[in-house]
Amino acid sequence: MKMRFNSYFSILLLLFLLSFPCVISDSIWSTCNNASTYTEGSTYSSNIHRVITDLVRNTPQSSGFNTSSFGxxxxxxxxxxxxxxxxxAEKCSTCSRQANKTLRVYCPNDIGGRVWMDDCFLRYENYNFIxxxxxxxxxxxxxxxxxxxVKNFGFTTSSLLFNLSNQAYNPANNLFAVGKANYSPSEQVYGLVQCWRDLSxxxxxxxxxTARQAVENCCSTSRGNKAVSGSCTVRYEIxxxxxxGEESPHPTISTPPSPEVPSLPKTTSETKSNKKFSKFLPIILGLGGGIIIAVVIFLIVIRKKIRAAILGIAETVLNHHG
Structure with missing residues (x-):
């Protein structure tokens, strides 16, 4: 009986959680090294402060990219x-300072961490990942x-991100491209692709x-997606x-080759992640729908239990009188 109740409760909880969609706008996503921690005031702590201070001070003046090491x-x-x-440079500076604050909140005293903001990415580690x-x-x-x-939306989005990627591969574009395309006469989808400039x-x-395929395999008909890694990001929105001013010259939408198969991924030392969102926005309709479904299932379960109990009592009474 207790196990059945736990199962029903798990189903209801899952439905409730699914009613809260994740919103990309102003999103913050972080992962922490989790391998070990450092002590405030230690040599490692001082070195982190020096490296991040150097990055936050110099990156906005270095075309928006910089690496640093110390110790x-x-x-x-x-x-x-x-x-x-x-x-x-002003936006880059603002985002850099906010990323530093955010990483300290999400990964306090962690020997390594990463944070993705809307306008920047910050990472530090105790090993050379550059x-x-x-x-x-x-x-x-x-x-x-x-x-x-819907069908044309998926095709247009895939083609847009494919063409933007081809633009980003051009070293003159600093591994970055943005653009838009119409998926109907009156509706557009906007895309962005970027690799960190330390990559070949x-x-x-x-x-x-890999990022584009992750989006397509996950949720290609969603109104917005953002795929992030420690090396690049792919994003689209409606x-x-x-x-x-960032927009690239509008590319001619061409069909991406199908299938497009990547080489085998390189082995990288990925530590356990501590992933957190800073902002979740409940959508009223989604929440209402999830709650209604949960309530209906709950009522059905309760009704069956009450009916079974009544039948059990009736059977007992009949047997007693019989």
């Missing part, structure tokens, strides 16, 4: 800061699907391919989420 093993710290595309491809991808999705021109062109190609 001697085993207390040496490596860091990387990448701002999105060609945003202004120019090393990370193939592990996480997808942050708006689980609400588009409701019109072949590694950037593999990272973006609204403008980047500065219009």
């Amino acid at each position: 001697q093993s085993p207390n040496k710290v490596y860091g990387l800061l990448q701002c999105t595309g060609n945003i202004s 120019s090393t491809l990370v193939t592990q991808i996480s997808v942050l999705s708006d689980w609400r699907d588009v409701t019109s021109n 062109i072949p590694d950037c190609r593999e990272c973006l391919l 609204y403008p989420f980047y500065d219009s």
Whole structure:
């Protein structure tokens, strides 16, 4: 009886949680090294502070990308800061400072961590990860699907991200491209692809391919998706989420080759992740629908139990009188 109740409760809890879609806008996503922690005031702590301070101060003036390292093993710290595309130095500086604060909240005293903001990415570790491809991808999705021109939406989005990736491979574009395309006469989808500038062109190609495939395999009809890794990011939305000044010349939408098979992923030392979202927005309709479904299932279960109990009592009474 107790096991059955736990099963019913788990189902209801799952339905309730599914009613809260993850919203990409202003999203923050972080992972922590989790291998070990450091003590405040230690040599490693001082080295982290020096590396991140150097990144936050110099990256906005270095075209939005910089790496830094300081110290001697085993207390040496490596860091990387990448701002999105060609945003202004002011925006890059603001995002860099916020990323530093956010990482301290999400990964306090952790020997390594990463944080993805809307306009920048910050990472530090106790090992040299610079120019090393990370193939592990996480997808942050708006689980609400588009409701019109669904088939053409998926095709257009896939083609847009494919063409933007081809633009990003050009070293002159700093491994970055944004653009938009119409999936109906009056509706557009906006896309962004970017590799961190420490990557080689072949590694950037593999990272973006893996990210695009992760989006397509997960939720290609969602109104928005953001695939992130420690080396690149791919994002699309049905609204403008980047500065219009960043937009690349509109590419001619061409069909991506099918299937597009990547080479085998490189082996990377990925530690356990501590993933957290900073913002969740409950959608009233989704929440209401989830609760209604949960309540209906609950009532059905209760009704069956009451009916079974009544039948059991009736049977007992009949047997007694018989």
